[in-house]
Amino acid sequence: MNAKLSKQIEKLNDLIGPKLQLLKMKWLQLQPREQQLVGLMGAFIAILVLFTMVTSIISFNRNLSQYVNNLFKFSVYSKQAANTYKSINKIEANSFNQANLEQVKGDVSQVLKIKDPDILIQDGQMTVNVPNAEFTQVMALLEQFRRSYGIFPSQVNIVRQTRTGFVSFNATFWIKQ
Structure with missing residues (x-):
């Protein structure tokens, strides 16, 4: 298992390594002021992605709890309807008053x-x-x-x-x- 994982890591390193080197070279060519701006922009994008992930998880949780609540209400309604049907089913025709x-x-x-x-x-x-x-x-x-x-x-x-x-x-x- 570890051998397969290490082979996958090596393949990824071979694919990404040259691109990371190119990115490091570009970073070093930037002025300190430009590095700060790119860093702030990267941090802003990371925070935005994190915020989007958290809000989508909260929204999913809210929708899921509403769905579960609706299922519970439907279950209660179904049980009430079943009990009503059973009680109505037990009533025979004209079990109220005798019609004279x-x-x-x-x-x-x-x-x-x-x-x-x-x-x-x-x-x-x-x-x-x-x-x-x-x-x-x-x-x-x-x-x-x-x-x-x-x-x-x-x-x-x-x-x-x-x-x-x-x-x-x-x-x-x-x-x-």
């Missing part, structure tokens, strides 16, 4: 402002038919079903009416009885 006919009719009447809504609960399915209601109220009703009973429509049919903002609404929900 009178309660659902009351919700539909209140949200859609209809006196006698057409609602049928049969064989684990609930069907809601509303011939004429405001679209925003229909969306509010779907949100009410989600919040109160934890149910989502398995089939929805919404048809726009001639009157602006009004629709006919038909939806089927799977429910537990």
Whole structure:
């Protein structure tokens, strides 16, 4: 190992040696005042290179710590999302409240402002038919079903009416009885 290293050093010495000799000759030909100016310029360049190296290392360190911090935040967010998914995945459909006919009719009447809504609960399915209601109220009703009973429509049919903002609404929900 040392033999290879010493051969490399000799090769470098053979390549650089003549150039260093030429540089020494030029240095000796300079006046003392010129030698001082060249020395100051060399020191300034060395300090500038050192400053650039130090600032780039500091900048790299800052960027690296910001990257690690972002990875940590993403890791925490991913763990929270995984826990949320696990908790949501454990919830079965309609594990909130049992949907009974009178309660659902009351919700539909209140949200859609209809006196006698057409609602049928049969064989684990609930069907809601509303011939004429405001679209925003229909969306509010779907949100009410989600919040109160934890149910989502398995089939929805919404048809726009001639009157602006009004629709006919038909939806089927799977429910537990």
